[in-house]
Amino acid sequence: MLPGDQYLGGLLMFFLDATRRHLLVIVIGPLVAMLIAFAFAKYLPPTYAGQGNVRMGRVDGAEAFSLQAAVSRVNSQAFKQSLLDALNASAAESGRVSEGAVESLSARAETSDTMSLAARAAAAKDILRIVQLTVKLLNEEQERIQAPLVADINAQLASIDANIASLREMRESLSSLTKAVSESQSGDAASAALRGVWLSELISRNEQRLAEARAERYRQTVRLSPRQTYPVRILDEVVVSPTPISPRPLRITFFAGGIALVAAFIYALIREGARRA
Amino acid sequence: MILSFLSAGCVLAAMGWIVFRRPALALIFLFVLFAFAWRLVSTFYIDSFGPVASEQLERSIGPGISVVPLAISQGLVIAAMLLSFHPRRLRELAFRDQSPVAALTPSGHFKLSDLAYWAALSFVLALWIELFVVGSIPLFVAIERTDYLAHYAGPLHQRLIEWGPMLAFQFGVFFAMPALRAESFDRRFGALFVSLLAYLFLVGHRFSSFYAYSTFFLIPLGAVLLQKQVRGLSVRELLPGRTLRYFSLAAGACALLVVVAISYSYLVVRSADQVGTKLSERILVQQGEMWWMTYERIFLRGDWDIALAFDRLFVDPFDPTRNSTMQFLMELALPVSRAHFILAQGAAYTGGWPEVFFELGGPVGGFVLVALSAVAFSEFMFLIVRCFVQERFVTCLFLTPILFTLSINIVSGMVNSFIQLTFVVKIVAAMLAYVTEEQWRSRLLSTAVRTSDSLQAPATR
Numbered sequence: 001m002l003p004g005d006q007y008l009g010g011l012l013m014f015f016l017d018a019t020r021r022h023l024l025v026i027v028i029g030p031l032v033a034m035l036i037a038f039a040f041a042k043y044l045p046p047t048y049a050g051q052g053n054v055r056m057g058r059v060d061g062a063e064a065f066s067l068q069a070a071v072s073r074v075n076s077q078a079f080k081q082s083l084l085d086a087l088n089a090s091a092a093e094s095g096r097v098s099e100g101a102v103e104s105l106s107a108r109a110e111t112s113d114t115m116s117l118a119a120r121a122a123a124a125k126d127i128l129r130i131v132q133l134t135v136k137l138l139n140e141e142q143e144r145i146q147a148p149l150v151a152d153i154n155a156q157l158a159s160i161d162a163n164i165a166s167l168r169e170m171r172e173s174l175s176s177l178t179k180a181v182s183e184s185q186s187g188d189a190a191s192a193a194l195r196g197v198w199l200s201e202l203i204s205r206n207e208q209r210l211a212e213a214r215a216e217r218y219r220q221t222v223r224l225s226p227r228q229t230y231p232v233r234i235l236d237e238v239v240v241s242p243t244p245i246s247p248r249p250l251r252i253t254f255f256a257g258g259i260a261l262v263a264a265f266i267y268a269l270i271r272e273g274a275r276r277a
Numbered sequence: 278m279i280l281s282f283l284s285a286g287c288v289l290a291a292m293g294w295i296v297f298r299r300p301a302l303a304l305i306f307l308f309v310l311f312a313f314a315w316r317l318v319s320t321f322y323i324d325s326f327g328p329v330a331s332e333q334l335e336r337s338i339g340p341g342i343s344v345v346p347l348a349i350s351q352g353l354v355i356a357a358m359l360l361s362f363h364p365r366r367l368r369e370l371a372f373r374d375q376s377p378v379a380a381l382t383p384s385g386h387f388k389l390s391d392l393a394y395w396a397a398l399s400f401v402l403a404l405w406i407e408l409f410v411v412g413s414i415p416l417f418v419a420i421e422r423t424d425y426l427a428h429y430a431g432p433l434h435q436r437l438i439e440w441g442p443m444l445a446f447q448f449g450v451f452f453a454m455p456a457l458r459a460e461s462f463d464r465r466f467g468a469l470f471v472s473l474l475a476y477l478f479l480v481g482h483r484f485s486s487f488y489a490y491s492t493f494f495l496i497p498l499g500a501v502l503l504q505k506q507v508r509g510l511s512v513r514e515l516l517p518g519r520t521l522r523y524f525s526l527a528a529g530a531c532a533l534l535v536v537v538a539i540s541y542s543y544l545v546v547r548s549a550d551q552v553g554t555k556l557s558e559r560i561l562v563q564q565g566e567m568w569w570m571t572y573e574r575i576f577l578r579g580d581w582d583i584a585l586a587f588d589r590l591f592v593d594p595f596d597p598t599r600n601s602t603m604q605f606l607m608e609l610a611l612p613v614s615r616a617h618f619i620l621a622q623g624a625a626y627t628g629g630w631p632e633v634f635f636e637l638g639g640p641v642g643g644f645v646l647v648a649l650s651a652v653a654f655s656e657f658m659f660l661i662v663r664c665f666v667q668e669r670f671v672t673c674l675f676l677t678p679i680l681f682t683l684s685i686n687i688v689s690g691m692v693n694s695f696i697q698l699t700f701v702v703k704i705v706a707a708m709l710a711y712v713t714e715e716q717w718r719s720r721l722l723s724t725a726v727r728t729s730d731s732l733q734a735p736a737t738r
Contacts, residue, residue: 262708269712
């Protein structure tokens, strides 16, 4: 049976001996690696991360597509390709955005009608452009899908407007007719009174239909009002990290130092084994 | 149907062959093989008897041939396992390193196994004391094990849930260690293991814990069996009639415990109405349903997004402290709000491997990733068996957390544990332990050789 104290003690002493004998390598090696890594990290291009919350658009209170569909759409390769094309098209004015930045775009559902868009890019302005263009593309898609509904509502509005105009003309005619009847001096008072009643009945009915048409116009207008119909839009300002998320010189430095430390220990242990042998 | 039957049948036949012709290997890989067989049968059921209703997914799944890619993936693992444990490598393992470390180490005050035993006994005793101090024993007061863990359990119970299977593996190591030198098993560790199972029974655990703890406990036993078989001993010589009877009794008792625990959980704790339906759903549908969803999405619809999968698995999972694979698969399979609600309760569905590799690599690249994971896992298993057989117990101890991580990866597809700093620390610690133990043992051996040479030299002169 293995003697516990001798086995564990022997191993520990071997480890400590190896460390003591090669202390210089164990200390200097990681320090040198850390210095090199730090210098290297300083030359790496920076990457910023940003996030913006987006509210889905609606027409007449209804979504063009569900939030989940929008999230899947934004995360799809086809959408990212469209985004890249759109960014390249405007590259002359605003500069090129890397493909990697577009690839990094990801959407996820936040609440029942909002999603967050996150992206990483070499400059903060690129993230803003990516998010803004994503919203623009989503709006274009929403407009395409909802165009028949909007056209239908607009056609109804036009028809109502025409109706109102004709009712107004009718009102004008009726009022001039009433005036003409009241000014006429015909002898038959009973007939004049009857005409008067008939005209006031017509005016009243005209007014009622005009009021109904106006109410209907209001209802149709409300369908396209900002309360019921609004585009996809960014809720708050897009938040971009003030400092680059990468490279992180300290992290890279300690990582390199850690690897070098392990390598130095392994070297020390192997040398110690070879020395004793 | 025929294709599904053939592919599932081939893999199940290969597993059967391993069980009967290479029982040592079956014991070492029992954790994985059992999970594989279960998922395969479940997926075959969904394929052949579909459409079947899935309560968890709230939809119908199947029919199809989803079992074919699953069987190929499992076949790759079995092939890697057989290659890693090829008879030629095993012969080298059993006969090459024969350094009698125990004989070369100076005699000490206490044995390594005694040290381990007293440490383990203290923990197990403290665990029982903690259970009685807390007062609410889940089995008697009908509390779900998850509720007990969240609201009542003490710190030692929390540690057991985190590290339990690894502790069971260490119990197995010290239980089987004397058998490496043809001595009888160290029953003290067997008793500790039994008390651990009894504890788990009392705190409301049902099948999965007994399965994980027992299969991890059996790995060293499989390694001993492997060593003896390579050296020409038969199973009967290693496990004579009486010992085999004891093991059979223990296995029977464990199975009985599982049956009682499951029945009690369904009938008393949950007061379930349709126990039969619930059990058939649990056994035949839930194991394969997530794979079926992946199969439908990737193989049938060609819909996968590597960047999204990478983001959800490693960068921005719903809960980064848990298995991100199942979180991602649930987000894909269910309405996101529902998936998040279930995950927030602390629950998760079953599966994850090989789904995660197909989500990351698509229908073709997925097989490459599966093959890589299979090779990594089987080679690691060979390493840990080698360390145990060669009595490198310190390395074995440091490899244990990595064994757990890799096993969980191959069963439930957890990949975000590989990018945790703690995992890197575990790898580094295991590497340093391995090199230290290797070099120290070489030194012991060379010192012994030099001493014997110097003693022989004057005699020959």
